Each structure stands twice: as C-alpha cells, then as structure tokens.
Amino acid sequence: MAAVNLEGAMGDGLSDAKVHDQVYDALADALIKGQIPPLNPVSLRTLAANLGVSPMPVREAVRRLIAENALELQASNKRLRVPDLTEKRVLQLMKAREWVEPELAALATPLMTRDAIRRLRDDDTKLMKALSSGDVGGYMQANQDFHFCIYSCADADLFYDMARTLWLQVGPFMRVVFGRLGTVQLPKDHHQDMIAAFERGDAEAARASMQADVREGMAMMLDVIRTRAEPEPKRRRVR
Amino acid sequence: MAAVNLEGAMGDGLSDAKVHDQVYDALADALIKGQIPPLNPVSLRTLAANLGVSPMPVREAVRRLIAENALELQASNKRLRVPDLTEKRVLQLMKAREWVEPELAALATPLMTRDAIRRLRDDDTKLMKALSSGDVGGYMQANQDFHFCIYSCADADLFYDMARTLWLQVGPFMRVVFGRLGTVQLPKDHHQDMIAAFERGDAEAARASMQADVREGMAMMLDVIRTRAEPEPKRRRVR
DNA sequence: GTACCTATATTGTGATCACATGAGCAAGAG
DNA sequence: CTCTTGCTCATGTGATCACAATATAGGTAC
Numbered sequence: 002m003a004a005v006n007l008e009g010a011m012g013d014g015l016s017d018a019k020v021h022d023q024v025y026d027a028l029a030d031a032l033i034k035g036q037i038p039p040l041n042p043v044s045l046r047t048l049a050a051n052l053g054v055s056p057m058p059v060r061e062a063v064r065r066l067i068a069e070n071a072l073e074l075q076a077s078n079k080r081l082r083v084p085d086l087t088e089k090r091v092l093q094l095m096k097a098r099e100w101v102e103p104e105l106a107a108l109a110t111p112l113m114t115r116d117a118i119r120r121l122r123d124d125d126t127k128l129m130k131a132l133s134s135g136d137v138g139g140y141m142q143a144n145q146d147f148h149f150c151i152y153s154c155a156d157a158d159l160f161y162d163m164a165r166t167l168w169l170q171v172g173p174f175m176r177v178v179f180g181r182l183g184t185v186q187l188p189k190d191h192h193q194d195m196i197a198a199f200e201r202g203d204a205e206a207a208r209a210s211m212q213a214d215v216r217e218g219m220a221m222m223l224d225v226i227r228t229r230a231e232p233e234p235k236r237r238r239v240r
Numbered sequence: 241m242a243a244v245n246l247e248g249a250m251g252d253g254l255s256d257a258k259v260h261d262q263v264y265d266a267l268a269d270a271l272i273k274g275q276i277p278p279l280n281p282v283s284l285r286t287l288a289a290n291l292g293v294s295p296m297p298v299r300e301a302v303r304r305l306i307a308e309n310a311l312e313l314q315a316s317n318k319r320l321r322v323p324d325l326t327e328k329r330v331l332q333l334m335k336a337r338e339w340v341e342p343e344l345a346a347l348a349t350p351l352m353t354r355d356a357i358r359r360l361r362d363d364d365t366k367l368m369k370a371l372s373s374g375d376v377g378g379y380m381q382a383n384q385d386f387h388f389c390i391y392s393c394a395d396a397d398l399f400y401d402m403a404r405t406l407w408l409q410v411g412p413f414m415r416v417v418f419g420r421l422g423t424v425q426l427p428k429d430h431h432q433d434m435i436a437a438f439e440r441g442d443a444e445a446a447r448a449s450m451q452a453d454v455r456e457g458m459a460m461m462l463d464v465i466r467t468r469a470e471p472e473p474k475r476r477r478v479r
Numbered sequence: 480g481t482a483c484c485t486a487t488a489t490t491g492t493g494a495t496c497a498c499a500t501g502a503g504c505a506a507g508a509g
Numbered sequence: 510c511t512c513t514t515g516c517t518c519a520t521g522t523g524a525t526c527a528c529a530a531t532a533t534a535g536g537t538a539c
Contacts, residue, residue, distance in 0.1 A: 019492070021303075044520065055494050060521085061303045064260075068307040070401065079501055079520060093398040100339050159332040162309070163402075258522070283490065294524050299491085318490060318531055 021058035035176030043081045071169040095219035106211035108155040110204035260297035274415030282320045310408040334458035345450035348394035349443035
C-alpha cells in the first residue's frame with residue numbers, strides 16, 4: 002500500500018551506468034516530483050522488487066539519499082521514510098534556496114546561449130498550459146525543467162548539487178501545497194522577467210527575479226506547513 | 241603505501257551505533273583533519289581491513305561521502321580517491337562558506353550560553369598555543385572545535401550539515417596549505433572579535449567576523465591552488 | 480636503459496544468506 | 510467495544526561469494 006509506482010522510471014535497455022545510479026535517479030526523480038508523500042514508508046526489498054533489482058544497489062542509492070536528507074531513518078532505528086518538514090526546517094530551506102538559486106541565476110546570465118533561452122520559453126509555455134488546465138504533474142515538471150535549465154548553464158557544480166539537494170527535500174511537499182491550495186493561487190511567476198534579464202545580460206535582475214520566485218513559492222509552503230493540522234495526531238486505523 | 245592510519249579512530253567498545261556510521265565518522269574525521277591528502281587512492285577492502293570490519297559497512301560509508309563530494313570515483317569508473325580541487329571549485333567553496341558559516345554565527349549569537357563561550361575561549365587558547373609551537377594537527381583540531389562549537393549552538397540542522405559538508409571538501413587541502421605556507425603566516429584570527437560579539441549579543445558583528453575569518457582562510461587556499469604546479473603532471477613511478 | 484606486452488592481483492559492483500529487532504496483526508480478557 | 514498480550518512477518522544491517530574490468534608488476538625485445 003502506498004507503494005510507489007516507479008515503473009518506467011529507470012532507464013531500461015542498454016546502459017553502462019551502474020545499477021545503483023539508475024535506482025538513485027529513479028528515486029530522486031520521484032521525490033523531486035512529489036510522487037512520494039512525506040512520512041511515506043519506504044522499504045529496501047519492496048523498492049528492489051518494484052525495480053526488478055536486488056536489494057543491494059537500492060541500499061546504496063538510499064544511503065546516498067539519506068546523506069542528502071531526502072530520506073530518513075526513523076529514530077527507532079528501523080524503518081525508512083520520507084522526512085517530514087517542520088516550520089524551522091522550512092525556514093532554513095527557504096533561506097538556503099534564496100541564496101543558491103539566485104546565485105546560480107546570476108552566474109548563468111553571461112553563459113546563457115540563445116538555444117537555452119529558447120528552451121526556457123518553451124518550458125514556460127508548457128508551465129502556463131499545465132497551470133491553466135490544473136495539471137499539477139505537468140506544472141511541476143515544467144517548473145523543474147525551467148529552473149534546472151538555468152542552473153546547468155551556470156557551470157557551477159557545487160551550487161548545482163546544492164540546489165538539487167534542496168529540491169529533493171522540498172519536492173515531497175510541493176504536491177501537498179498544491180493539494181491544499183490548488184494550482185490557481187500560484188504566485189505571479191517571475192519567469193518572464195528572468196528570461197528578459199537573461200536576454201539583456203542583466204545578472205542582477207536575473208538574481209532578483211529568481212529570489213522573488215523562490216521566496217514566493219516557499220512562502221506558500223511555509224503557510225501550508227503553519228496552518229496544517231498537527232502532523233499525524235496519533236491517527237488510528239486507516240481502513 | 242599511503243595507507244591511511246585510522247587506528248583508534250573508531251569508537252571501539254560498546255556502542256549501539258551502526259558500524260557503517262562509525263566507519264563514516266572515522267573517515268569523515270580523517271578527511272576534515274586533512275589526514276588523507278588529495279588524490280590519495282582509497283580502497284574498500286583495505287579500509288575494511290584497517291578498521292577490522294567487513295567491506296559492507298565501508299561501502300555504505302563511502303557512498304555517503306561520495307554523495308557529499310568528500311570522495312570521488314575516478315572517471316575511468318574504477319578506483320576511489322580523495323577529489324582534487326580546481327580553482328573554480330575553490331571559488332565556489334569559498335562563496336558557499338562565506339554564506340553559511342556567517343549565517344550560522346548570526347543564528348548562534350542569541351543562543352550562546354555562558355558555558356559555550358567559555359569553551360570558545362578554551363579552544364582559542366589551544367589554537368594559539370598550537371600555532372606558536374607549529375603544531376599543525378593541534379591547530380586544525382582547535383580551529384574545528386571552535387567553529388563547530390558555534391555552529392552547534394545555532395540550532396539549524398540544515399545549515400550545520402552544509403557547513404560540515406563544505407569542511408569535508410576543504411579538509412584535505414588545509415594540510416596542503418599549511419605544508420606550503422607553514423603555520424606562521426596564518427591570517428589574523430578573528431576569533432577574539434567573534435567571542436566579543438557573542439558576549440555583546442551582536443549578531444551582525446559575529447557574522448562579519450566569521451565572514452572575514454572564512455574569507456582569509458579560503459584566500460590562502462586559493463593562492464596555494466593557483467600557484468601550485470600542475471596537479472599530477474604525468475608522474476611516473478614513485479619508488 | 481627504454482618501450483611494449485602479458486599475466487597476476489586488486490578493485491568496485493551485484494547477489495544471496497544469516498541475524499537481531501521492531502512493527503503489525505490476531506486472538507483473548509475485561 | 511476497548512485494551513492488552515502474544516506471535517508472525519518484514520525490516521535494516523552485516524558478512525560472504527562471484528564476476529567483469531582495470532591497474533600493476535614482471536618479463537621480453539630492442
């Protein structure tokens with residue numbers, strides 16, 4: 002139950018990539034897209050069975066995700082699950098994202114190719130379309146593509162990894178946020194401003210737009226976290 | 241050969257902590273203290289033998305360290321080693337440290353207990369002593385204790401982990417820096433200013449001192465990286 | 480001495496087994 | 510129906526084995 006559907010998530014077919022890397026990519030992708038809700042239990046053997054591999058590479062992938070705070074081991078020392086977010090932690094994630102991601106946008110500005118900007122427009126179009134049709138999955142995918150297209154242009158591995166790690170932690174809650182608020186109340190997107198800044202080569206404007214974008218998104222999440230019922234008030238059976 | 245000495249590094253004796261955690265702590269400690277030089281090869285089985293455990297928990301610990309960029313797998317897809325630092329990467333590490341660590345100092349300021357400040361004074365005393373006696377290991381230990389005493393007071397898990405990860409990447413090069421410059425040319429330490437700021441409860445002053453401290457340390461490292469010979473100019477046998 | 484080649488040893492990876500521990504569920508007492 | 514008690518199953522962890530790929534050592538030809 003609550004079994005995560007990962008079918009097709011792994012790049013089947015010929016590939017010299019290590020199995021544990023494929024497992025990691027599949028899991029990370031599912032987390033970033035919010036396909037695995039917070040507090041959702043995860044089992045090594047179950048995942049291994051779902052992905053058609055032995056538990057071994059799953060262990061390594063999971064160990065990596067734990068190191069990135071994308072998964073956690075319950076204090077009771079057993080049971081793997083997606084971490085919950087406290088208000089304190091959301092505030093830290095917000096601060097961190099408000100630093101790295103604008104930084105990445107600024108670094109990317111002088112390196113933006115015409116082709117990359119075209120891709121940004123494309124992603125933003127898909128985003129607006131998904132938004133108006135209420136397609137949460139499509140929205141998240143387009144938004145992720147938009148942001149990481151920029152970040153990959155920045156040519157800054159360390160910052161890129163930091164951003165990815167942060168998204169990994171925030172991902173499972175994005176779906177919760179949209180479930181609470183719907184896709185309608187999404188913040189005024191600053192993507193157009195960002196694209197314009199890239200075209201002008203105005204790094205500081207890009208930085209500012211990115212910061213506003215991140216801030217508003219995280220503010221929504223913070224609001225949801227604050228106003229939600231206590232996370233699991235001793236819930237009984239769910240039948 | 242270049243075998244890392246980890247004897248006694250693992251907390252022997254009774255302990256319910258998982259073995260792979262102990263291995264991780266041992267390795268992370270060795271890396272942060274610069275006991276394992278850059279480009280030093282690391283082998284799963286060798287480490288396992290040195291620590292008296294099976295290769296299994298070592299694999300998990302290493303997987304974690306790879307996720308933190310504290311170890312790397314050579315592009316040839318075999319062989320584990322301590323990563324080298326490029327100038328570009330040092331610049332990113334510097335920027336990142338100049339953001340998180342001052343932030344942690346500012347957050348810690350209102351939470352600093354009298355006892356913690358006393359510990360800071362103690363660490364700084366040890367630091368000065370080690371400095372005047374040319375004890376590199378002692379200096380690095382005292383400096384680490386000083387900084388992380390502050391960071392642990394900040395009550396900000398995410399930032400704390402980020403700082404630790406950054407230190408993990410910088411650690412192996414600190415020893416190189418000291419080997420090049422000696423302990424004499426160490427930057428004017430801003431520790432006294434920081435302690436004073438904590439006592440006044442002046443978060444912004446603490447932030448500024450921390451930033452200066454980090455900046456000067458990383459500037460030294462950057463200088464060493466820039467002026468060193470090419471990293472491994474096709475070195476032949478080492479006999 | 481130097482360059483090239485072959486054989487051995489060592490590496491990371493994946494699978495499987497064994498084990499202690501805690502979760503989940505069913506049955507029984509009140 | 511509620512709470513307790515006991516048992517069964519599933520979980521994470523560690524060890525060991527098997528394997529393909531690579532680096533390294535040793536030898537040979539020049």
